[in-house]
Amino acid sequence: MFPCLYSAYSILYIFSDLLSPFLYYVIRYRRRVVRNNLKESFPEKDDNEIKSIEKKFYKHLADMFIEYLVLLKLDAKKMDKRLKYKNCELLEELYTKGKDVILIMGHYGNWEFFTHTGTKTKYIFSPIYKHQSNEYFNFLIYKVRCKYGAELIEMKNAFSYIRANQQNNIRTILVLLTDQSPVTTRYFVDFLNHKDTPVVEGVERIGKALDMAILFGDVKKTSRGHYEMEFVSLYENPKETKQGEITESHVRYLENKIQAQPEYWLWSHRRWKRTKEDFAKVR
Secondary structure, three states, X not given: OHHHHHOOHHHHHHHXXXXXXXXXXXXXXXXXXXXXXXXXXXXXXXXXXXXXXXHHHXXXXXXXXXXXXXXXXXXXXXXXXXXXXXXXXXXXXXXXXXXOEEEEEOOEOOHHHHHHHHHHOOOEEXXXXXXXXXXXXXXXXXXXXXXXXXXXXXXXXXXXXXXXXXXXXXXXXXXXXXXXXXXXXOEEEEEOOEEEEEEOXXXXXXXXXXXXXXXXXXXXXXXXXXXXXXXXXXXXXHHHOOOOHHHHHHHHHHHHHHHHOHHXXXXXXXXXXXXXXXXXXXX
16 A cells, blocks of 8 residues: 555645544544643643644644654655755764764654664764664664664663774764653753753763763754754863753753744653652652
């Protein structure tokens, strides 16, 4: 069924148009989570504004599901037509300087599409990976993220992996999605009107210890199935920063993006399910 459809890529969005109302009205996929997250994040917006964002989000969510199927099929050259990059020369400059990179991204736009980024650089492209409990789902995620030559690495092994590469003069881009709820952390910030939001501390800890340049992958959805990412330099020399400065900076950058176009963030994620007190109990 799908092979013939892939030859006419845009036709797949007919399925997305059907899937979106099904998710929203019929099975009501995480409607309560999405509604609560939006209301708490945008208390200044009325019910009509919240519902408008909500419906746009489910439309985008359906698009992402279709795009995931597409990603399983398309090769790098075909993906070149779907993805555009800005400021690639920044990567070239850092590579020439012998700097390793931490590329920060959020669950914004379609983050899975950008496993393709590794085809645009001399760096080893290494997204952080978490093993999924569902083995079939885990297989699909692993297959997609390794599709274009990426080397997946678990967070617990990230430091030793980068350090070993440095010792062997292998330059690496470590990719982190920093807006997920961490297992443990010492960093808490105000984020989308939520005080004491826990933040992954690996960016600051690893970046400073291994002197890695900190970049933000600024993703924009330009049309259905088409995205653009700009490489934005946050810190080239992280060791010169104050404690917490890097974390505050990348959180603010993502927050501003979400506030500008909130429908492209993953609102169905239970981002604030754990409190600061919960993390204190784990220590």
